Amino acid sequence: MLLADIGNTHCHIFDMNQVEHLTHQEALSKYGNAALWYISVRDGFEAQVAHYPQWRNISNDIFLQGAYDTMGVDRKALCLSADEGIFVDAGSAITVDVVEGGIYQGGFIYPGVRAMLDAYASISDQLHTSLNEVVDLEQLPHTTKDGISYGIIAPIKALIQKHSKGKPLYFTGGDGKFLAHFFQDAIYDDTLVFRGMQRVIKGSKIC
C-alpha cells in the first residue's frame, strides 16, 4: 500500500516502511502508475491527477470528531493517529492540536522557525540573525541572537507544556525532530499523518 500526503510544496509518500519527500512532478513521474491513496491540501491537485486512475483521494473520508470545517485534512489525519495527545506538525507553519478520547479539543497555529526568523529580520537589521539551535531554555538570554532563538522556541514550549497535562506529545514535520528535543518524553515520528490515514482506511473499509 502506498499513501501520500499532498502539501502545497511537496508530496510526502509512505510505502509502509519509509517516507519520501518529492515535488509534485517527481511524485507523479515515479508513482503515477502505482495504486495510491492520498489526502491533499493543495488546490487543484485532484484535477491534476485525474489522468492517474490508480490515485485515489480519500480526503473526504478523514473524519475527526470535533474538528472545524476549514481545518486542513493533514492536521485531521495527524490527530487521528492516536486517541489522546498533543499533535505538533512543525513545518513552514507549526500547528498544535489537542485530542482527548478521540475528540478534537481545538488547536492553534504558530509560524515555522524560518518564518519567525524572517519576521525578526523584517523588523530591523539588528534583529537579522540565525537560530542558535542549542539555545539554553533554562537561562534567560543575554545576547540578541539568544534572545531571538529563545523568543522563537520558549513561548511555544511554555504553551504546549501548559496544555500537556500528562498527555502524550507527538511531533512530526520537517522541524519536528529539532523541536521535539526541547521537550522531555516527546515522540517524534514522521509517519504519524500516514498512521492516521491507515486507521481511517482500516476503519471505514474504503480500501
Next chain:
Amino acid sequence: MLLADIGNTHCHIFDMNQVEHLTHQEALSKYGNAALWYISVRDGFEAQVAHYPQWRNISNDIFLQGAYDTMGVDRKALCLSADEGIFVDAGSAITVDVVEGGIYQGGFIYPGVRAMLDAYASISDQLHTSLNEVVDLEQLPHTTKDGISYGIIAPIKALIQKHSKGKPLYFTGGDGKFLAHFFQDAIYDDTLVFRGMQRVIKGSKIC
C-alpha cells in the same frame, strides 16, 4: 524638563505630563531649540542633531547592572524604571526583560503583532488574516483566525506567566495597552522609559 526616546522610526517626547510621538523631522522642527535630554537607538542621530546644542545625548549614562553590551538603550532605560519586575515593550518587536533587585536577569525578543501577522501571511494565503483582538485565551481555538490570534498572544503570555513569580508586570509601547489587558494585574504606562531616564538623571547628577 523635556526627555526624548529616539527610535528607528519615531521620536517619543515626554514633557513630564504626556508623551508625544513624532517623526524625527517633526520633533526637530517643534523642539529643536528646546533644552532636551535624549537616548537614541538610531544610527547617526547624534550627528543629525549636532546643530542643536541644547539636545543632550545621555545614552552612555544609562547603566543597568547585568545588561549586555548590545542591549538597546531604550530597553535599559525601561528596566531602570523600577527595581523589580518584568518589563514588556510591545512595538514593532516585543522585548521582555526581567529585573530583580535592580539587576538585569536577561530577556528575550518576540516579533510584534504586525510582524507576526505578516509572518503567517508569508507562509500561505490560507493563513492571511487579521487579529481577533478579543480572542478567548481560555478556550482552545476552532477557527483559523482564532488559531492564529491565539498563536500570537497565548505563547508569549504563557512564557511571561512562567517568569512572573509574583513580580510586577509592566507594559509600554504602541501595543502595550492592548497586550496588557490579557494579563491580570499588569501595569500599562507609556512613560516608563522616561521614568528610567529620570532616575538616571537624578542619580548621576548629569543635569
